[in-house]
Amino acid sequence: MTAARWSILYRGPLSSCNYGCDYCPFAKTRNTKAELKHDAECLNRFCDWVASRPEQIGILFTPWGEGMIHRYYQEAMCRLSHLPNVWRVAAQTNLSFPVESLQDCHRKTTALWTTYHPTETTIPRFTAKCAELRDAGIRHSVGVVGKREAFDDIRALRTALPEETYLWINAWKREKDYYTEEELHMLRGIDPHFDFNAVPHPSLGRACRAGESAFTVDGAGDARRCHFIPGLIGNIYQPDFEQALQPRSCSIAECRCHIGYVHLEHLRLDSIFGESLLERIPLSFGFSSGAGEG
Ligand code: SF4
Ligand code: SF4
Numbered sequence: 001m002t003a004a005r006w007s008i009l010y011r012g013p014l015s016s017c018n019y020g021c022d023y024c025p026f027a028k029t030r031n032t033k034a035e036l037k038h039d040a041e042c043l044n045r046f047c048d049w050v051a052s053r054p055e056q057i058g059i060l061f062t063p064w065g066e067g068m069i070h071r072y073y074q075e076a077m078c079r080l081s082h083l084p085n086v087w088r089v090a091a092q093t094n095l096s097f098p099v100e101s102l103q104d105c106h107r108k109t110t111a112l113w114t115t116y117h118p119t120e121t122t123i124p125r126f127t128a129k130c131a132e133l134r135d136a137g138i139r140h141s142v143g144v145v146g147k148r149e150a151f152d153d154i155r156a157l158r159t160a161l162p163e164e165t166y167l168w169i170n171a172w173k174r175e176k177d178y179y180t181e182e183e184l185h186m187l188r189g190i191d192p193h194f195d196f197n198a199v200p201h202p203s204l205g206r207a208c209r210a211g212e213s214a215f216t217v218d219g220a221g222d223a224r225r226c227h228f229i230p231g232l233i234g235n236i237y238q239p240d241f242e243q244a245l246q247p248r249s250c251s252i253a254e255c256r257c258h259i260g261y262v263h264l265e266h267l268r269l270d271s272i273f274g275e276s277l278l279e280r281i282p283l284s285f286g287f288s289s290g291a292g293e294g
Contacts, residue, residue, distance in 0.1 A: 006055050009059075018096060039070075049221070059080060060259070068097040068112075077102060078102065082106050113278075114130070114133075126157075142168070151183075155190070166280070171197045179198075201255045223241070226260050228252065
């Protein structure tokens with residue numbers, strides 16, 4: 001029998017970030033040493049569990065803050081990337097960590113979902129880090145929150161990054177009808193998949209892989225279908241956890257984030273993102289920058 005193939009979003013107790021973005025609740029928060037030690041223990045336990053499983057597993061770290069500035073996250077990425085049953089290990093990051101900390105990662109499985117935060121870094125500093133990733137052969141997407149005040153930076157990023165780097169834009173959806181037609185045209189010209197993010201996807205009753213082949217895990221091992229439906233479906237550290245996974249339809253009205261709606265069956269976004277659904281790199285952008293690719 002072929003091993004099942006899972007996509008897991010891991011979000012441990014970490015809640016701090018070294019940046020202070022005004023649109024984020026985790027800005028400038030700090031964890032104590034004891035809290036970070038606990039976060040590292042949870043992460044290591046999760047890695048041990050992944051190593052023990054027969055399934056083919058893809059992981060995206062989606063912390064409530066910035067994980068990659070911590071050595072234990074960098075080490076977890078490297079360790080997971082070499083496991084034979086891991087088809088992808090990716091992390092959401094502000095890219096402020098040293099790229100050389102990933103030098104031992106397996107390039108075929110490692111990827112990053114990087115986000116440019118306009119008030120916290122500069123275009124030259126950020127794109128220099130992207131160049132380091134390319135030189136190191138680490139696949140990555142780059143993204144920005146599409147607020148109006150970021151438009152100049154978005155254009156500048158598109159000019160500064162090579163064509164093969166996908167630049168995604170997260171639509172600003174907290175204000176209704178935020179964009180003019182002209183602005184939508186400009187944003188679509190930069191991110192050809194912007195329209196998928198610009199609208200909430202009606203999801204109630206629609207088939208979704210979340211809870212079947214995709215699920216989220218927290219530091220205690222508690223599993224939920226996705227980050228948007230709070231009910232537990234099981235705990236990965238309990239025997240026979242896999243029996244909690246089954247085909248399901250969505251139980252809430254709409255799905256608004258890439259990390260959720262990519263699992264809605266009818267959107268067929270796997271045909272756009274293929275194996276790089278987690279790190280958000282469309283097939284048409286999969287850059288091949290050398291070292292270890294393939
Ligand atoms: S980098 Fe991310 S987690 Fe940190 S403050 Fe900005 S948005 Fe929040
Ligand atoms: S459609 Fe979105 S909210 Fe609904 S189950 Fe899937 S991921 Fe969760």
